[in-house]
Amino acid sequence: MADFVIAVCELLEAEGVLLRRKIHQLALSLALVALGALAAAAGLGFLLRALYLYLEIALGPPLAALLTGVSFIVLAGVLLWTAKRKIR
Numbered sequence: 001m002a003d004f005v006i007a008v009c010e011l012l013e014a015e016g017v018l019l020r021r022k023i024h025q026l027a028l029s030l031a032l033v034a035l036g037a038l039a040a041a042a043g044l045g046f047l048l049r050a051l052y053l054y055l056e057i058a059l060g061p062p063l064a065a066l067l068t069g070v071s072f073i074v075l076a077g078v079l080l081w082t083a084k085r086k087i088r
Contacts, residue, residue, distance in 0.1 A: 048072060 048068055055064035 048071075051071065052064050052068040055067055058064075059067070
């Protein structure tokens with residue numbers, strides 16, 4: 001009986017070490033995903049600014065701002081619609 005209890009304790013210890021290692025891997029992966037999302041958001045911001053500056057030359061500031069805003073709203077709508085379809 002004592003051997004069984006010792007074996008169970010050793011198994012629990014080994015599983016605890018494995019679980020701790022997996023949690024650290026998951027935390028690192030989540031941090032990298034968050035950094036990637038932040039970099040993507042910054043890149044999207046620069047692209048939108050570039051679109052605005054380009055349109056401002058041809059159309060003037062008000063219309064350039066309107067078209068840039070509408071483009072961003074359309075992009076957000078497409079992304080949300082795609083996410084909604086994937087959830088179902």
